[in-house]
Amino acid sequence: DIVMTQTPLSLSVTPGQPASISCKSSQSLLHSDGKTYLYWYLQKPGQSPQLLIYEVSSRFSGVPDRFSGSGSGTDFTLKISRVEAEDVGVYYCMQGIHLPPTFGPGTKVDIK
Amino acid sequence: QVQLVQSGAEVKKPGASVKVSCKASGYTFTSYGISWVRQAPGQGLEWMGWISAYNGNTNYAQKLQGRVTMTTDTSTSTAYMELRSLRSDDTAVYYCARVTWTGRSFDYWGQGTLVTVSS
Numbered sequence: 001d002i003v004m005t006q007t008p009l010s011l012s013v014t015p016g017q018p019a020s021i022s023c024k025s026s027q028s029l030l031h032s033d034g035k036t037y038l039y040w041y042l043q044k045p046g047q048s049p050q051l052l053i054y055e056v057s058s059r060f061s062g063v064p065d066r067f068s069g070s071g072s073g074t075d076f077t078l079k080i081s082r083v084e085a086e087d088v089g090v091y092y093c094m095q096g097i098h099l100p101p102t103f104g105p106g107t108k109v110d111i112k
Numbered sequence: 113q114v115q116l117v118q119s120g121a122e123v124k125k126p127g128a129s130v131k132v133s134c135k136a137s138g139y140t141f142t143s144y145g146i147s148w149v150r151q152a153p154g155q156g157l158e159w160m161g162w163i164s165a166y167n168g169n170t171n172y173a174q175k176l177q178g179r180v181t182m183t184t185d186t187s188t189s190t191a192y193m194e195l196r197s198l199r200s201d202d203t204a205v206y207y208c209a210r211v212t213w214t215g216r217s218f219d220y221w222g223q224g225t226l227v228t229v230s231s
Contacts, residue, residue, distance in 0.1 A: 039217045041157075048207055048221040049149075049157065060219065092157060096216030100173050101147075103157040 002027050002095050004104035013083040014112045021107045023076040023093035030073060030097075037096035040069055040078045043106075044089040052091075053078065085111055114138040116208050116222035123228045124198050131194040132225045134208030141189035142166045145211035147218055148182060148193045150204040158204075162211055163191060198229045 003026040013019045029038045040053040051060040053069035056076060066081040080087055090106040119133040134146060147162040161172035163182040170182050181194045191208055206225045209218035 035214075037214075037216045048224055049209075049218075050221065051217070051219050054212070054217060054219075094157075094217065096214075099171060101159045101217070103159075106156050 001100060002029075002098055002102050004093055004095055004102050006091075006093060006104035006107050008107060009105065010108045010110075012110050012112050013080075015085060016082050019080045019083050019087075019109060021078045021091055021093075021109075023071075023078070023104055025074045025076075025095050027098070028073045029076075029095050036072060038069075038071065038076050039094045039096060040067075041092045041094060041103075042087075042089050043092065044086075047089075049092065083109070083111070114210065114220045116210065116220055118206075118208060118222040118225045121226040121228070123230065126199055126229055126231055128198050128229075129194060129196040130198060130227050131192055132206050132208075132227070134191040134193070134222050136189045136191070136210070139210075141184075142186055144213070145215065146182070146184065146191040147209050147211050149207045149209055149218070149221075151207070151224075152201070152204045155204075160193070160206075165191065195227075198227075200229050203227065203229045 005024050007022045029036045036056045038056050041049040043049040052063050057069045068079050070077050090108050092106050093104040115137045117135045122130050124130050142165045145162050145164045148160040163170045165184045179196050183192045208222040210220045212219050
């Protein structure tokens with residue numbers, strides 16, 4: 001199975017400040033079809049995970065543009081340009097190139 | 113709007129079985145697959161498997177092979193996940209999620225069903 005790692009595992013951010021989460025995979029997530037199957041999810045407290053970013057950098061429907069994704073191959077980053085109180089929760093990266101899909105351990109983001 | 117509504121919490125004894133339902137609405141059920149993902153208390157997310165709502169094809173996580181069965185009822189747009197021979201480490205919140213058209217991730221999730229396995 002592909003192993004996903006994330007750093008940091010926790011992050012405390014002042015509202016209005018930027019935040020960045022790194023995700024690394026044990027194998028390249030670049031498929032022969034040219035797409036890279038890396039996703040970001042946010043699980044707010046007491047809620048189900050919600051899709052934020054698909055295929056490295058595309059925002060899912062309704063996701064604010066303060067969220068952006070970047071990266072290639074095995075190294076990826078989620079950035080929040082200006083953190084808001086509603087952004088608290090656990091952020092997971094996930095790979096979808098090979099079965100089984102595997103998630104990173106999660107990065108817990110809270111507000112200072 | 114796409115909605116996945118799951119059945120309520122369950123308490124089971126070790127060795128028993130549980131069947132969780134996931135009723136879909138807001139889209140053509142047979143055009144997408146359904147995956148099941150579970151989350152043990154305070155832990156991360158674990159993929160359990162997926163089922164095509166179009167033809168019923170399934171793919172299960174290796175560690176659950178032989179204990180899990182996923183089915184669908186297209187007449188009611190409902191997916192089911194049955195887990196047998198329950199153990200205490202099966203205690204978790206179980207989520208259903210719609211598989212995206214690429215088949216590579218999940219876009220909409222159910223609210224989750226807590227399954228507690230305890231003697």
